Amino acid sequence: MKERPILMSVTTGQPSKRGKRLKSADGLTWKQRNREAVNARRRELYAANPDAHRARQRAYKQAAKDKVNAYQMAWGAEYRAKLRAEMILAYGGRCACCGERQPEFLQLDHIHNDGAEDRKNNPATKLFAKLKRLGWPKDRYQLLCANCNFGKFMNGGICPHQEHSHA
Numbered sequence: 001m002k003e004r005p006i007l008m009s010v011t012t013g014q015p016s017k018r019g020k021r022l023k024s025a026d027g028l029t030w031k032q033r034n035r036e037a038v039n040a041r042r043r044e045l046y047a048a049n050p051d052a053h054r055a056r057q058r059a060y061k062q063a064a065k066d067k068v069n070a071y072q073m074a075w076g077a078e079y080r081a082k083l084r085a086e087m088i089l090a091y092g093g094r095c096a097c098c099g100e101r102q103p104e105f106l107q108l109d110h111i112h113n114d115g116a117e118d119r120k121n122n123p124a125t126k127l128f129a130k131l132k133r134l135g136w137p138k139d140r141y142q143l144l145c146a147n148c149n150f151g152k153f154m155n156g157g158i159c160p161h162q163e164h165s166h167a
């Protein structure tokens, strides 16, 4: 088996990266065939400047973490949007008081104004997920638009629309 010559980098004086990537007939990379030497050199470089190596390692780990976080955040936003759309559909897609259908205006309302516990323990997404598991119970929850929800809050538990309709 013919050994491929190790290419030395002109700039670093080390085996060039190009050389390392070349595969020989045995299917191994330069790095794999010279594991001992590579590890020895790595230890040498580490010993020469451990702080720089640790800093680089930290930066590498942080970059990997950032990438994962960005992915999870993008995934999370999509998940939240989908779950919210599902919730709106499950609760009839319109304000129970005035019939508003614009999804951006719609909010989940605690019919009996007992939402403090839910709000304390759950971000909206967690609450929606819980309600989904429970089959979207309708006895305690309904959709209200932001206006009716606020009107209900300001008016002591009943939207002014409803009062006027009874008057």
Ligand SMILES: [Zn+2]
Pocket: 095, 096, 097, 098, 099, 100, 144, 145, 146, 147, 148, 149
């Ligand atoms: Zn409304």
Ligand SMILES: [Zn+2]
Pocket: 097, 098, 147, 148, 151, 159, 160, 161, 162
């Ligand atoms: Zn209303």
